[in-house]
Amino acid sequence: METKSVSHQDIVNAFRKEGNSEIAKHSSRFFKTGKDEYGEGDMFLGIRVPATRKFAGKYRDASLGVVCKLLTSKFHEEQFLQKYVKGMPRTMLRYAIEKFPEI
Numbered sequence: 001m002e003t004k005s006v007s008h009q010d011i012v013n014a015f016r017k018e019g020n021s022e023i024a025k026h027s028s029r030f031f032k033t034g035k036d037e038y039g040e041g042d043m044f045l046g047i048r049v050p051a052t053r054k055f056a057g058k059y060r061d062a063s064l065g066v067v068c069k070l071l072t073s074k075f076h077e078e079q080f081l082q083k084y085v086k087g088m089p090r091t092m093l094r095y096a097i098e099k100f101p102e103i
Contacts, residue, residue: 008069019045056084
C-alpha cells in the first residue's frame, strides 16, 4: 500500500475494523469512564497496544497532517495510534497543529 497518499479516513476505517466490543467494555470499566469517574467520557474501540503498534507500522510514511488528525479522535486508541505512526509525543503533534494549522 502506498502510504504517502493515504488519507486520515483510510487509516481510521482500517483501524476501527480491528476493534473488539468486549475489550472496549473492559477498557471502559478499567479506565473508569462512568459519570463522575476520572475517565468520564473516554471512549474505546477495544484494540490492545500490541495490535496498535503492529497496525501503525503499515502507515509510517503517512503525512504529518494526516497523523495529526488522529489527536482529534473521540477514541482513546486512535489518539494513541498517532504516537506509533510517527513516533512523536502528543505534545509535539499538538504544537505542530497549533503552529501550522494548514497541515
